[in-house]
Amino acid sequence: MTENFFDSVRSKCAGSVPELLRALSTVRDRAAGLADWRPSDWHLSDLRVSGAQAGQKAAEVRARAIGLGSSAKDWIEARDTPSRRTGALSIAAAVAIGGLVGGAVNAVETDLELERQSVVTELAAVQGGEGGGDPDPEAAEPVPAAEPAAEPAPDPAPEQAAEPQGPVPPVDDMVVTSPFGYRNNPMAPGALEFHTGTDFGAGTGTPVKAMLGGTVTEAGWHTTGGGGLRVVVDHGDGLQTTYNHLNSIDVSVGQAVDAGVVVGGIGSTGNSTGPHLHFEVLRHGNYEDPMGWL
Missing domain, CATH: 1.20.58 (Methane Monooxygenase Hydroxylase; Chain G, domain 1)
Incomplete structure (x- = not known):
C-alpha cells in the first residue's frame, strides 16, 4: 500500500x-x-x-x-x-x-x-x-510427626481350666431321716440291718442333684436292695454315687453331667415308707458314709 x-x-x-x-x-x-x-x-x-x-x-x-x-x-x-x-x-x-x-x-x-x-x-x-530461593509463604505448615502407636496390650493370660467343683449336697435342705450304719429295719420292726446310705426327707418332686461331675451308668428301675427308680453316676477313680426311690429321672445312661446337675426328683418308689432320697457313696465297691463327703 x-x-x-x-x-x-x-x-x-x-x-x-x-x-x-x-x-x-x-x-x-x-x-x-x-x-x-x-x-x-x-x-x-x-x-x-x-x-x-x-x-x-x-x-x-x-x-x-x-x-x-x-x-x-x-x-x-x-x-x-x-x-x-x-x-x-x-x-x-x-x-x-x-x-x-x-x-x-x-x-x-x-x-x-x-x-x-x-x-x-x-x-x-x-x-x-537446588534448595535455594525464598520459602513459599503459602507453603503448607509441616505436618506434626505422628505419635508413636501405642504398644498392643499384652494378650490376656489363658483362662485356667476350672477346678472340679467340690461336692454338692444332693438336696438343698439336708434333713436326715435315717443315717448311715446299722439300724432297725423300718419294713420289719425289731430286725437289725446295715443301712448302706443316708436318707434325706423331702416332698415328692424335690430336685435331686449330682454330688460330683461324671457319667451316668444307670437310669431306671432296679429290683435289688430297696428297689424303685434309681440313678447311678460314675465319677472316675472307683468313686460312684447312687440316687434311689426317685419319682422321676431327668438323665440317661451315658450322659455326662456336672456337679449340681439335676438327675431326677424325690419320690417313694420301691421299698419305701414315704418320699425321701436314699443317697449312697461307693468307693471301689465299698460303701462309705455320705456325710463324710458333704
Missing part, C-alpha cells in the same frame, strides 16, 4: 522524490530488520540470562526504534520544501514509518517479555530444586 502511494507521488515530484523514496525504503528495511532482531546469545535454554537483563534488552530495542523514527522524521522535514504535495507526502510517510516502527517495537517488547517471564520461571524452578 505504501509503495502504491509512493508511485503516485513520484510522477508529481520528480526532483526530490527519488532521493526521498530511497531514504524511506532504507528506513522501512531497517525497521523490518529490527522486528526480526534477536540477540545471538538469547536462548530459553540459557538460564544465565536473568529477568533484569531481558528487560534491559527490551529498553535498548525501544530506544533504537524511537531514534530511528525520529531520524526519519527529521530527514523528511529537512527536504520538505518544494510544495504542499511534498509536505503531504512527508506527513503520510512519517505516519506509515511511525506505525511500522511502533508495531516492530511492540512485537519485540512482547516477545522479550514472554522470554523474560519464561527465563525467570525456569530460574526459580532450578533454584528451588
Whole structure:
C-alpha cells in the first residue's frame, strides 16, 4: 500500500522524490530488520540470562526504534520544501514509518517479555530444586510427626481350666431321716440291718442333684436292695454315687453331667415308707458314709 502511494507521488515530484523514496525504503528495511532482531546469545535454554537483563534488552530495542523514527522524521522535514504535495507526502510517510516502527517495537517488547517471564520461571524452578530461593509463604505448615502407636496390650493370660467343683449336697435342705450304719429295719420292726446310705426327707418332686461331675451308668428301675427308680453316676477313680426311690429321672445312661446337675426328683418308689432320697457313696465297691463327703 505504501509503495502504491509512493508511485503516485513520484510522477508529481520528480526532483526530490527519488532521493526521498530511497531514504524511506532504507528506513522501512531497517525497521523490518529490527522486528526480526534477536540477540545471538538469547536462548530459553540459557538460564544465565536473568529477568533484569531481558528487560534491559527490551529498553535498548525501544530506544533504537524511537531514534530511528525520529531520524526519519527529521530527514523528511529537512527536504520538505518544494510544495504542499511534498509536505503531504512527508506527513503520510512519517505516519506509515511511525506505525511500522511502533508495531516492530511492540512485537519485540512482547516477545522479550514472554522470554523474560519464561527465563525467570525456569530460574526459580532450578533454584528451588537446588534448595535455594525464598520459602513459599503459602507453603503448607509441616505436618506434626505422628505419635508413636501405642504398644498392643499384652494378650490376656489363658483362662485356667476350672477346678472340679467340690461336692454338692444332693438336696438343698439336708434333713436326715435315717443315717448311715446299722439300724432297725423300718419294713420289719425289731430286725437289725446295715443301712448302706443316708436318707434325706423331702416332698415328692424335690430336685435331686449330682454330688460330683461324671457319667451316668444307670437310669431306671432296679429290683435289688430297696428297689424303685434309681440313678447311678460314675465319677472316675472307683468313686460312684447312687440316687434311689426317685419319682422321676431327668438323665440317661451315658450322659455326662456336672456337679449340681439335676438327675431326677424325690419320690417313694420301691421299698419305701414315704418320699425321701436314699443317697449312697461307693468307693471301689465299698460303701462309705455320705456325710463324710458333704
